[in-house]
Amino acid sequence: MKKKIASRFWGGIALAAVAALALAGCGSSGSSSGAAAGGTTTLKLVVADYGTGPANASAKYWGTIITAFEASHPSIKVNVTSIPWTNFDQQVQTMIQNKQYPDITEGDYFSNYAQQGLLYSASDVLSDPGNLLPAFKAQGTYNGVQYGMPFTTSSRTLFYNKKLFAQAGIMTAPKTWADVEADAAKIKKLGKIGFGLPLGSEEAQAESMLWMLGDGGGYQTAGKYTINSPANVEAFTFLKGMVAAGDTEPDPGTVDRTPLWEQFAQGSIGMINGSPALIPIIQSAGVLKAADWTSVPIAGKAGPLTTTLGVCDNVAAFKPNGHEAQIKEFLDFAYQDKYQLAFDNEYDLLPATTTAAKALASNPVFAPFLTALPNSVQYPSDTAWANVKTKIQDTIGTAVTGSPTTVLSQLEQASTTAS
C-alpha cells in the first residue's frame, strides 16, 4: 500500500515536471524542409488567410497558382500553409525562433529578419523588382536594399450603415470626431453599437494609428518613436470618453477586428473603420444591400483625413534553405498581372505592382483607393517595430479604460528600449 502510493507519487511528480517543462517554453527543434530526392525541390510557402470561409480561403487562391506552376515546372513542388491573421505573426516568428525556416512568406514582413541576414533581396528573387509599387518601397527597405516585396495593398476608410443613419435621423456623413461622437450616441439609442472600435490584439495598431492621424499624431516623428505625444494622448482621451458614454461596443480592448467587421456586416454597428477587405464580408453576410452602406474618408479631429493608413502585405524570401533559383521561378510566376488581379477581385484588395495597378485604374470601385495610395502613411519600418507592434497589440486597448497617458508612456518606454 505505502509503496504503491510512493511510486505513484514519484511517477506523478516526474510526469508533472515533464509537463511543467514542456509548457515552460522549451521549444523543440525540428528538421528543416529541404530538397527532396529525385532532383525535386519542395518550397515551403506560408501565407496569411484573407478568406471569410472555406469558399474563398487563401489556400484555394494559392492552390490555383501552384497547380499551374507545378505543371510548367515539374522539378519544383510548393507546399502551402495558410495561417489566420490573428496568429500569423506569432506562428511565423515561432518557426524562425525554432530555425524551421519557410522559403516564402506572404503576410507581415519585419525588417529585423533582413537585419539578421535571413532574407533574399527583391532583386535576388524577382526578375523585375522595379514593377513593385514605388509608394511601398521604403517600408520594405532595410539599409538601402528592398527585402519586403508588397503583394497586396489596401487603404482605410470609414464605413457607415446608411440605414441606421436614416433611422437615427442623421443626414450627412461623419467628417469630424465631434460628428462621430454625436452620430454614435444617436445610433446607440436605436439599441445598436454606435462605433465599432477594435482595439483587441488582432489589429489594434491599425485602429490606433487612424485615431492618432486624426489629430496630426502617429507612432513616429522624424523616425523617432513618439507614442505618448500630446496629440496621441488627446486622441485616446477622446476615445476613452466615447467608450465611457457607451458609444462603442463594451470593452474595446478585448475585441478583435474580424468579429467586429462581421457584426457591421450583420447591420448591428453604425460606423467602423475598414479596408476594402470588409466589402466581401458585407456581401457574404447578405444583410446589407449595396445601398445600405458606404465608405468615406476617415474622420479626423477637425475634418476628414487627407492621408490615410496605407497597408501592404509583403512577400519575404528566406535564405536559410538555399532555394534562391526556385523561389525566383515561383515569385516571377505568382507576380503575373492575372494573379494580382485575381487576388484583388477575390478579396477586394488593391494590387502591388505598377502594371496591375494600371490595369485596374479604370475600375470605378478601385480607382479612388488607388489614387489615394501614393499619399498614404505607413507603419514604421525600423527593426524595433516587430517588438513594438506586439506590445501595442497587447496593451494599447487598456488606454481607453485606464489612463491614456500611462499606457502610451509605457509603450513609448518599451519602444525606446527596443530601438
Added chain:
Amino acid sequence: MPALRRLTPLLWLGPAIALIGVVVLWPVVVMVQSSFQNIGGDGFVVGYDGTDDFRTLFDEPDFISVLERTVLWVVIVVAVTVLISLALAQLFNQTFPGRTVTRWALIIPWAASVMMTALIFRWALDPNVGVINVILHHLGVVKHLGSSQAYWLGNPTSALAWMMAVAVFVSLPFTTYAILSGLQGIPGDVYEAAAIDGATSWKGYLAVTLPLLRPAILVATLINVINVFNSFPIIWEMTRGGPGYETATSTIFMVELKQGNVGESAAMSVINFLLVIVIVVVYLGTTRWKEQVDR
C-alpha cells in the same frame, strides 16, 4: 564477473535515466542559460548579457500584478477543485444504479482537449449569441444581449472568474479519481470500529476518512498545483491574457514576452520554475509528507 553483475541494474535503469536527463534536466540547463543571454525575437543568440533579462523583466510594469494573479489563480482553482472532488468522490464511492455510466461520464472533461473545452466556453460566453448568455437573458439575469454585462470576458474580474470555473471543470476528473482510489483503499472495519465508538457519519468522516485520505489528497493537490500553475490553453484561448495583461498568469505572460524577447521570456520561465519548486517544498514541508507516505 561479480563486478559486472553489479552493473546489471544500470541496464534496466539506464533508459529511464537517459530519458530524464534529456527530457527533464537538459531543458532546465538550456532554460537557465537562455535567461542570461541576449536573444531577440528571431531566436538568434547575440551573447551573454548577465542579468539584463531579469532586470528588464522586473521593470515590466505588469510583472508584480501578473505574479499576484498567478498565486490567486492557483490557490482558488486548486482549493475549489479539491473541495468539490472530495464530495464527488464520496458520491461515486456509494453504490447506486447507473454508477458505472456516471463514473465514465466524469472522465469526459479530462478526455476532451483542454483547448477545445476553452474554445467551447468562449463561444458559449459570446455577448450576442453565446448559449450561456442566451439562457441568462431568458432567466432575466442578463438584461440586454451584447451589453457590457453580457461581455463576461471583456472585464478582467468576470473573465478571471469564468476561466477559474473552466479550470476547475477540467481538473475535477483527475482529482476525483485520485481521491476515489484513496477512499477505496480504506478498509470497512475501520468504520465499524468508529461506529461502535459512537461516531456519527459526519464525525466518522472527519475523524476517519479525511486522515486516511491525506496521502491521496496530498498527491492530488500537488499535481494540481503544478498543472494549474502552468495552465496555458484556458487563458490563451479565452482572453489571451487581455485586456492588456490583466488576466495573464505568469505562464501566459512568458508566452507573450517570447514574441519580442526570448531572453526575457526565459527569465520569466526561470522564475516560474523556481516558484513551482518553492511551492512544492513549502507544501511538502507543512504537510510532513514523509510521515504520510512512509507510514
